[in-house]
Amino acid sequence: MTPVELPERTVLISGASIAGPALAYWLHRYGFAVTVVEKAGAPRGGGYPIDVRGTAIEVARRMGILPRLRDAHVDSQRITFLDPDGAEIAAVAPHAIAGSIEGRDLEVRRGDLTAILYTSVRDDVEFLFDDSIDTLDQSEHGVDIAFRSGDRRTFDLVIGADGMHSHTRRLLFGPEGRFHRHLGYCFAVFSMPNTFGLSRELMMWNVPGKAAALYATGGKDDELHAFLNFHQPEPPLDALRDPEAQANLVAEAFSGAGWKVPEILDAMREADDLFCDTVGQIRMPTWTKGRAALIGDAAYAPSFLTGQGSSLALVGAYMLAHSLATNRNHTEALAAYEKTTLKFVEMNQALVDEGAAGLFPTTEQALKERNTRIRNLVTIPTSTPRPAYSALKLPERLV
Numbered sequence: 001m002t003p004v005e006l007p008e009r010t011v012l013i014s015g016a017s018i019a020g021p022a023l024a025y026w027l028h029r030y031g032f033a034v035t036v037v038e039k040a041g042a043p044r045g046g047g048y049p050i051d052v053r054g055t056a057i058e059v060a061r062r063m064g065i066l067p068r069l070r071d072a073h074v075d076s077q078r079i080t081f082l083d084p085d086g087a088e089i090a091a092v093a094p095h096a097i098a099g100s101i102e103g104r105d106l107e108v109r110r111g112d113l114t115a116i117l118y119t120s121v122r123d124d125v126e127f128l129f130d131d132s133i134d135t136l137d138q139s140e141h142g143v144d145i146a147f148r149s150g151d152r153r154t155f156d157l158v159i160g161a162d163g164m165h166s167h168t169r170r171l172l173f174g175p176e177g178r179f180h181r182h183l184g185y186c187f188a189v190f191s192m193p194n195t196f197g198l199s200r201e202l203m204m205w206n207v208p209g210k211a212a213a214l215y216a217t218g219g220k221d222d223e224l225h226a227f228l229n230f231h232q233p234e235p236p237l238d239a240l241r242d243p244e245a246q247a248n249l250v251a252e253a254f255s256g257a258g259w260k261v262p263e264i265l266d267a268m269r270e271a272d273d274l275f276c277d278t279v280g281q282i283r284m285p286t287w288t289k290g291r292a293a294l295i296g297d298a299a300y301a302p303s304f305l306t307g308q309g310s311s312l313a314l315v316g317a318y319m320l321a322h323s324l325a326t327n328r329n330h331t332e333a334l335a336a337y338e339k340t341t342l343k344f345v346e347m348n349q350a351l352v353d354e355g356a357a358g359l360f361p362t363t364e365q366a367l368k369e370r371n372t373r374i375r376n377l378v379t380i381p382t383s384t385p386r387p388a389y390s391a392l393k394l395p396e397r398l399v
């Protein structure tokens with residue numbers, strides 16, 4: 001099969017993290033003229049470790065980036081679970097917890113994945129950094145875009161790959177609240193000095209409704225990723241707007257906590273990369289409207305509780321590009337993208353209902369049960385590797 005000759009060839013993508021550059025790669029390959037607009041001044045580096053698993057590994061292989069992803073693989077050795085006093089409950093292999101397949105699925109720093117994707121496409125498509133879509137106006141003939149910088153241009157198609165709090169979604173479909181499903185937690189991630197001498201391992205401390213983790217993705221001389229997660233039945237939207245209020249909210253939630261939590265809270269105040277948000281999913285009845293569509297977290301953020309966000313972004317990019325390249329017009333193409341990708345998205349989003357949140361129990365009893373499950377992982381190892389996530393059979397690459 002070869003790409004059909006579409007009259008609609010110019011595409012604007014908003015967002016240059018994971019979904020955006022992956023889509024740009026495939027659309028360029030299929031003959032589209034692609035522009036990517038990103039509000040940050042450069043591809044955003046750093047960041048917490050993320051999984052690339054299952055079908056997304058095949059997408060990466062078809063992009064030719066799998067060797068670079070393997071080089072960037074974090075390869076952590078163990079997860080140690082701690083009780084409220086910091087005493088060890090059990091130490092287990094990471095893949096047993098993540099539901100991934102050892103030796104096949106990968107874990108890389110988010111910034112490394114973005115850099116690898118960006119490098120694979122930066123010479124072939126136009127990137128506009130430090131800018132974003134202000135307004136978009138669709139007509140029969142195209143989408144008129146006014147950029148924040150004041151520029152105005154018209155594209156055949158516009159795709160929002162601008163994350164969980166997508167501005168493109170807001171412009172097309174209305175306020176985020178309509179599509180956001182709060183999962184009952186808030187979290188903060190930031191880097192901190194490795195004063196604990198950890199190396200390629202994760203330490204996880206829990207009390208009911210609270211978890212603190214330190215993740216060493218490198219050796220003893222490298223920084224740690226600190227992660228604080230806490231139960232919050234209602235989303236504290238006001239407190240999340242301002243970084244100072246975010247830090248106060250987290251500090252209050254963890255006040256009086258044991259183990260290394262006081263040192264972690266001190267480090268949070270010093271961190272220059274504090275990222276705090278509610279844990280939630282985006283669930284929409286449709287991801288497309290006219291000449292526009294959404295992919296990745298903008299359309300179907302599954303939350304970190306599923307470990308599938310980056311994989312959905314990579315697979316969604318592949319499926320959308322394939323649909324655009326094989327259908328006669330954008331209306332048929334966008335309908336095909338939804339039809340072929342929806343079930344895969346729904347099954348992976350449903351991982352939160354199937355117990356992924358069990359890692360962060362909110363009651364004494366649930367924590368006890370979780371600890372028993374963790375201890376059993378050590379004493380009764382599973383023999384057949386069975387991934388927790390769902391897969392999708394990809395259509396053949398066109399060129």
Ligand SMILES: Cc1cc2nc3c(=O)[nH]c(=O)nc-3n(C[C@H](O)[C@H](O)[C@H](O)COP(=O)(O)OP(=O)(O)OC[C@H]3O[C@@H](n4cnc5c(N)ncnc54)[C@H](O)[C@@H]3O)c2cc1C
Binds near residue numbers: 166167189304
């Ligand atoms: C703590 C944490 C842990 C996670 N762990 C995992 C994991 O283990 N496995 C996993 O698969 N996923 C994980 N995720 C989720 C994963 O990070 C996301 O699902 C994934 O990054 C989605 O990629 P994306 O490109 O759709 O969106 P994002 O990565 O959110 O990127 C959006 C991009 O759009 C840009 N942007 C935003 N607004 C605008 C605008 N108005 N104009 C222009 N550009 C804009 C942003 O700067 C950014 O570059 C985790 C997330 C968090 C927060």
